[in-house]
Amino acid sequence: MVTTEKLNLLAPGHRACPGCGAAIALRQILRVVGRETIVVSATGCVETFTSPYGQSAWEVPWMHSLFENSAAVASGVEAALEAKGEKANVVIISGDGGTFDIGMGAMSGMFERKHNITYICYDNEAYMNTGVQRSSATPYAATTTTSPAGKNSYGKMEFKKDVPAIALAHDVEYVATTSIAYPQDLMNKVKKAIGIKGPKYIQIHTPCCIGWGFDSSQTIAMGKLAAETGLVPLFEVEKGKQMVVRKIKNTKPIQEYLNKQNRFRHLAKEDKEKIMEKLQEICNDNVKRFGISE
Ligand SMILES: Cc1ncc(C[n+]2csc(CCOP(=O)(O)OP(=O)(O)O)c2C)c(N)n1
Ligand SMILES: [Mg+2]
Numbered sequence: 001m002v003t004t005e006k007l008n009l010l011a012p013g014h015r016a017c018p019g020c021g022a023a024i025a026l027r028q029i030l031r032v033v034g035r036e037t038i039v040v041s042a043t044g045c046v047e048t049f050t051s052p053y054g055q056s057a058w059e060v061p062w063m064h065s066l067f068e069n070s071a072a073v074a075s076g077v078e079a080a081l082e083a084k085g086e087k088a089n090v091v092i093i094s095g096d097g098g099t100f101d102i103g104m105g106a107m108s109g110m111f112e113r114k115h116n117i118t119y120i121c122y123d124n125e126a127y128m129n130t131g132v133q134r135s136s137a138t139p140y141a142a143t144t145t146t147s148p149a150g151k152n153s154y155g156k157m158e159f160k161k162d163v164p165a166i167a168l169a170h171d172v173e174y175v176a177t178t179s180i181a182y183p184q185d186l187m188n189k190v191k192k193a194i195g196i197k198g199p200k201y202i203q204i205h206t207p208c209c210i211g212w213g214f215d216s217s218q219t220i221a222m223g224k225l226a227a228e229t230g231l232v233p234l235f236e237v238e239k240g241k242q243m244v245v246r247k248i249k250n251t252k253p254i255q256e257y258l259n260k261q262n263r264f265r266h267l268a269k270e271d272k273e274k275i276m277e278k279l280q281e282i283c284n285d286n287v288k289r290f291g292i293s294e
Contacts, residue, residue, distance in 0.1 A: 021208055128211045
């Protein structure tokens with residue numbers, strides 16, 4: 001159940017790239033969390049494009065943490081609210097680098113201490129703010145500036161870290177994956193999370209036209225294809241309940257997704273067939289494991 005009120009708590013004039021998936025995510029998140037919210041953001045694109053020196057696009061109280069400690073800072077905010085007997089939604093918005101990599105320890109602590117916080121990771125699958133370096137969220141075989149495809153490499157050689165599973169292992173109240181390509185799904189999940197007491201984790205797939213190499217008009221299309229191929233499964237797990245998975249009628253072959261992005265362009269060569277097959281296998285495994293097919 002989502003409000004149809006056109007609440008916009010992200011002021012226009014911010015400096016996101018045209019077609020930025022993270023900016024779309026922010027609009028969707030802020031539409032449902034409402035004004036009684038305090039946001040803590042780790043260093044990354046979102047922090048950078050919403051808060052150039054002396055300016056802010058945030059229409060809610062907002063705090064910038066370091067790259068690594070948004071969950072620790074938000075824990076302090078939540079503890080202060082508790083001590084003062086005041087109420088507000090405490091929401092973290094952090095990139096995949098700030099979540100999967102450098103902020104993992106702080107996030108684990110926040111989950112374990114059972115803070116009443118909604119941790120939202122916008123996953124653009126690399127360190128975009130600093131020039132497209134690989135993170136542990138970067139998909140297998142994608143080229144980045146620190147996992148460059150070339151004569152002796154086919155891009156990133158490791159698989160994407162399963163952070164939703166790590167969150168679930170902390171026995172948190174709610175874990176969900178979603179995508180900006182499915183705004184109702186995204187808003188429903190954020191709305192549900194903020195209504196549940198305790199730690200929650202939401203991972204939003206946010207395509208990045210600059211880092212992935214596609215036209216800025218195709219951000220939503222890329223998000224859709226990621227889900228339709230099974231590469232990015234969309235699901236939610238409420239504590240004590242069965243996992244609910246967003247079903248896909250006819251899953252699409254992974255080539256359809258890969259062919260449209262420069263970060264996978266090197267896979268078009270014949271000798272890279274095996275790598276393509278590996279990526280298709282990842283999708284097939286997801287379809288099976290999550291029961292994605294309708
Ligand atoms: C301790 C530390 N190391 C490195 C940096 C430089 N740095 C700033 S943002 C960033 C990458 C952020 O990546 P991510 O969290 O995925 O967010 P995105 O830029 O993709 O939005 C890095 C490496 C930093 N600010 N602090
Ligand atoms: Mg990132």
